[in-house]
Amino acid sequence: MELMGSMSVVEELREHYVAVVGSEPEYHEMRTRSGESVGVFEWPKGTSRMGVHLYASAGATRHGPGAREHAVELFLGVNTGSDAVKEGFANLILSVLKSNTVPQHGVFVAGNWKVIKGRKFTGWVLTERPDDLIPKLQLADGRHVVFLDALPVFPEEASYRRGNRSDELFEIWEESGLKSWDLDRDLPSVIERRSILRWPSWAQRNG
Template sequence: MDSVDAVDAHYRKCVGGEPEYVRFAQDRRLIGLLEWPNESSKIGLHIYATFGLHALVHGNHPHGHGHGFEIFAAVDAGTDEFRRAFAMMANDLIMDQTFLRPGETVTYENSRIIEGLQFTSWLMLESYDDLLPDLALNDGGHVVFMYATPIFREEAQYLRENGLEALFDVWEKDNPRLEDLGRGVTPSLC
């Protein structure tokens, strides 16, 4: 079994349901995504996931070739704008050959990452509720599945200045629902 087939089997086992493969026919520059509507995922959230990103980004992983990552997002309700923004972010990672690790952000200068919403960065976190554990591949490589969550400018700045654990402390205090795209900036950062 090659690595893409292994990732496909892993998604089916861990997320459940039958995903939809979404292609962007109007914009051929964007990679396709797997998508699980709320009712078909094990956790009752709308899930988007890259499929094959680990084989397309060959950045500077400390363990060398064969070790990669996939990204997924879990939101209360899926939207075309969110799907497109998520695909654009993944596509940019491929074009720039950017290898990400948990705790890192993807930020676009002076712009919002999702049309109509105030989020300015994607924050990569370890898997959401252990939904997608790391996957060991038959060839000795492995794939890490990171949870991408949109964050506000204030959260990104606080993260840069104080680190991930400090941001987690703020979130623990204010308890925002990261899967809620209608959430506001946590009160502690206003």
């Protein structure tokens, strides 16, 4: 089975994104060093009604025969887009695919490696936004898709995955007035710094 969804599902996703975002995306088939590919939609800043540079997945969980009733797609909004951000997001999609699971709100995808070239983030936390920024989608085959916001996290923030404490991290962010789309943000002052780094064997090297 291909890692990307079937083209019919990708087209359904594209139409849904266009209805929500208000404009047509660029489409990229991102290939990793291991030869696998994932689909990424991209809206450069100023080309959509979202007000950020937006990326969205085209098959973050498996589609087709034997797929689960419930699927998840990911999106990422940032103040400044780049190839490094796009590659990091593609690696996140691949990581979710390789897990063969359907992630839920509050799940961390993190390790001891930089996930975006030139940035200190070492993982992501996935959240189902309360404002339903990208609404759920029912596919033609009857399955439902939920869209999770992918937020890059520092290694110190990724440690909140132990004990499933993502809501605690979100509270810290809210109290700190943190802007999750700002890739130039600092670690909240109430969280102590520590060090990183290594690489997963399958990732595109972004560090």
